Amino acid sequence: MCYSAQIQADYRKYQRQFGASVSLELFVELFWERRRRGDWSKLPKAMLAPFASPEGEAEQRAAELITAAEREQTTALEAELFQQKTRLAGAERALATKPTKKAQNDQRIATDKIQRAQRNLADLHRSELLPRDSRVFPGYYAPVLVVRDGQLTVIPMRYQCRLPGWTAAMERQKPGTYNARKDNLKKAWRQLYGYQHGILIVNAFYENVTRHRLEHRELAPGEKEENVVLEFRPEPQQDMLVACLWSVSKGEEGEADLYSFAAITDEPPEEVSAAGHDRCIVPIKPEHVPAWLQPDARNLAAVDAILDDRNQPYYEHRLAA
Secondary structure (H helix, E strand, O other): OOEEEEEOHHHHHHHHHOOOOOOOHHHHHHHHHHHHHOOOOOOOOHHHHHHHHHHHHHHHHHHEEEEEEEEHHHHHHHHHHHHHHHHHHHHHHHHHHHHOHHHHHHHHHHHHHHHHHHHHHHHOOOOOOOOHHHEEOOOEEEEEEEOOOOEEEEEEEEEOOOOOOOOHHHHHHHHOOOOEHHHHHHOOOOOOOOOOOEEEEEEEEEEEEEEEHHOOOOOOOOOOEEEEEEEEEEOOOEEEEEEEEEEEEOOOOOOEEEEEEEEEEHHHHOHHHHHHHHHOOOOOOOHHHHHOOOOOOOOOHHHHHHOOOOOOEEEEEEEEE
């Protein structure tokens, strides 16, 4: 499965490359919804960056929501810092007079939380983008290219697809729907395959593998499995147009509609399999993008052929930082 990916998070890249329009009203709805929930963590910093220089009313509204949310986050983080510094000072006073396990735990926990809050504050106010600012995990949001009302459009969507007819409770029971297995597209994904296709621009992807499989050996007697995360990048470096399926679920009263997507995965090429992983994303060729985004559900053989005639770069791998 595609555990996470480094994406092209700037919607303007889609505009330049595909001549697509951007659903700015859905960006505004998303930002409003995440601010209302008090959860800004699922929005990659690189996806917010284009709004630093807004053009037009919609972008200005989005920029105002981002500024307000960042101000609220700053206030919350500064309050957390004050609280944990007070806790740390109390623990250190206790340890100086009569060491206790509680004081030791308070010292350790407060120190960890202070460091985390300081990192988050630094990230919040940092203007220079880093590679990790474009990395998405299940539950995060990303710009996805689709055809809506006959027009190429970029829509912000959650990376974990809520299938048609599902509720939030049903989704929690099956949390793996951020990937759509190619051998299951005409079964579990039949309501979307051939109907609602998208493209996500990906630069690299990350997978969980066990160390002994990576090292091509059996577990030693008494050895426990150890998980490591590998970064896979295409060689030569390139943007990959990853095939996706998407859905939209009606929001409850007072809530925005949920746009969500899944990346299609298939059996891996030899170099990914040799690194210990059994799935791989499916990058499609640029010449297939129009047909992929406007599929004919009556001719799934033609849609299958697009996935089979995929772009096949060689994937270099390394331990993720």
